[in-house]
Amino acid sequence: xxxFFSASRDSRRLQRSTLCNNTTTDGKVTLTKNKTEDxxxxxxxxxxxxxxxxxxxxxxxxxxxxxxxxxxxxFPELERLIRERAVETQLLFGSSEALLLKCxxxxxxxxxxLLPSLKVAAEKNKPELALKFLxxxxxxxSDIITDVNKIVKRYEEHYRDVDTTTSxxxxxxxxxEKKQQQQTSExxxxxxxxxxxxxxxxxxxxxxxxxxxxxxxxxxxxxxxxISIAGRSFFYSIFVLFVESMISRMRFSPEEDQLRALYxxxxxxxxxxxxxxxxxxNIQNQLMENRLKLAKLQIENGQMxxxxxxxxxxxxLSRIQHILVRLQNTFTGEIWIEDLTDMKEEFLExxxxxxxxxxxxxxxxxxxxxxxxxxxxxxxRFLEISPSSLSEEEWQKEYDSVNEKLQNIKPNAxxxx
Numbered sequence: 001x002x003x004f005f006s007a008s009r010d011s012r013r014l015q016r017s018t019l020c021n022n023t024t025t026d027g028k029v030t031l032t033k034n035k036t037e038d039x040x041x042x043x044x045x046x047x048x049x050x051x052x053x054x055x056x057x058x059x060x061x062x063x064x065x066x067x068x069x070x071x072x073x074x075f076p077e078l079e080r081l082i083r084e085r086a087v088e089t090q091l092l093f094g095s096s097e098a099l100l101l102k103c104x105x106x107x108x109x110x111x112x113x114l115l116p117s118l119k120v121a122a123e124k125n126k127p128e129l130a131l132k133f134l135x136x137x138x139x140x141x142s143d144i145i146t147d148v149n150k151i152v153k154r155y156e157e158h159y160r161d162v163d164t165t166t167s168x169x170x171x172x173x174x175x176x177e178k179k180q181q182q183q184t185s186e187x188x189x190x191x192x193x194x195x196x197x198x199x200x201x202x203x204x205x206x207x208x209x210x211x212x213x214x215x216x217x218x219x220x221x222x223x224x225x226x227i228s229i230a231g232r233s234f235f236y237s238i239f240v241l242f243v244e245s246m247i248s249r250m251r252f253s254p255e256e257d258q259l260r261a262l263y264x265x266x267x268x269x270x271x272x273x274x275x276x277x278x279x280x281x282n283i284q285n286q287l288m289e290n291r292l293k294l295a296k297l298q299i300e301n302g303q304m305x306x307x308x309x310x311x312x313x314x315x316x317l318s319r320i321q322h323i324l325v326r327l328q329n330t331f332t333g334e335i336w337i338e339d340l341t342d343m344k345e346e347f348l349e350x351x352x353x354x355x356x357x358x359x360x361x362x363x364x365x366x367x368x369x370x371x372x373x374x375x376x377x378x379x380x381r382f383l384e385i386s387p388s389s390l391s392e393e394e395w396q397k398e399y400d401s402v403n404e405k406l407q408n409i410k411p412n413a414x415x416x417x
Contacts, residue, residue: 055371056281056409061089062379063406070399071295073387078172081165083383088158090380092151097372099151100365106140107362111355119351122344159318190294197287204280211273218266225255225262278410285407292403 065086072078114137121130387395 054368058093058371058375059379059409060406062375063402063409065089065380066382066402067292067399067406069382070387070395070402071299072169074299075172076388078169079386079388081168085158085162085165086380086383088161090376092154092158093372094376095154096151097369097376099147100369100372102147103144104362104365104369106144107358107365109140110137110358111362115351115355115358119348122347122351125344184297187294187297190290190297194287194290194294197283197290201280201283201287204276204283208273208276208280211269211276214269215266215273218262218269222259222262222266225259281410288403288406292399296399 065082069079069082069086072082114133118130118133121127121133382398390398
């Protein structure tokens with residue numbers, strides 16, 4: 001079967017959500033569908049890694065489900081199982097879409113309401129008032145952390161459900177094969193090619209994971225230095241997770257050179273990982289092409305295709321879950337505050353850095369929200385038609401179309417607008 005679950009590494013444009021100044025009783029700004037297009041277009045060059053990962057992973061997930069649905073649709077029980085899992089994924093994307101909109105709203109609240117008030121409190125040397133504003137921010141962010149945790153757990157549960165479905169299909173396939181013909185020589189040759197590509201893919205995936213560990217270690221070192229600076233110079237780790245913005249405003253800090261070196265090393269490691277991910281993607285496409293050829297031969301030979309597409313869907317879902325975990329890690333930190341008199345200028349600069357960072361983060365969340373909006377509302381319409389109702393010509397046309405779309409998906413592509 002097709003690489004149904006590989007989206008983990010993993011269309012009509014919806015109306016872009018926009019931020020309107022609808023203020024609630026607790027002073028928050030709520031998001032509506034009127035002004036967000038201006039926000040998204042205001043920083044078209046901003047495209048963080050999690051956005052670059054999310055778009056191909058989400059698209060790949062839907063297309064792999066579609067291929068699995070086509071290839072196994074002639075087996076009624078398997079069609080039902082795939083439909084159930086695909087609908088669950090669609091609903092999960094809808095919930096993730098709402099979560100990202102809430103993240104964007106929190107960013108807007110911080111930039112438009114809280115940070116300006118915090119700046120006024122600092123200018124007037126009122127640390128107690130500043131602390132109240134910071135505590136309010138911490139409460140807003142805690143709400144987001146709770147919501148992200150819930151979504152991450154839902155992805156974990158869904159991943160297990162998909163794994164169970166894959167196992168059930170494998171069992172069904174083994175039982176069916178006992179009654180079917182042996183592989184043809186062409187099928188055996190394709191299987192040999194597939195085995196070789198899978199071995200290459202396994203090796204590259206291990207190297208990517210090794211880089212991921214290094215990236216996590218560098219991030220931990222950077223966070224440790226930031227917390228150290230926060231404790232001494234009134235930077236707030238709740239606001240200074242945007243390293244580039246913070247470094248540009250650092251002055252005469254003994255950790256400045258160390259932080260710059262760590263950040264440069266982190267960037268280098270990230271680029272190396274991206275290069276491997278591109279290589280991994282190319283091999284996945286080669287695998288996809290050969291698996292599709294094998295699946296077609298198996299169908300023509302009266303056999304049940306393999307479940308590799310479902311395995312690939314699992315990988316794609318895992319990738320999206322990892323993206324949300326990265327999002328969760330954004331909202332961390334503690335609050336330190338004492339007297340503002342001696343460090344007022346540095347403190348005010350840290351607020352400026354926070355405004356810049358949270359503005360970019362909010363725009364990124366809106367872009368991610370748009371991606372999942374399309375996926376939740378458009379990409380699963382193939383479920384409306386049973387594959388068994390398609391003529392041979394219609395089936396082939398749809399099969400070729402989905403395959404072409406899969407081949408055209410690239411990692412680290414241009415950032416969506």
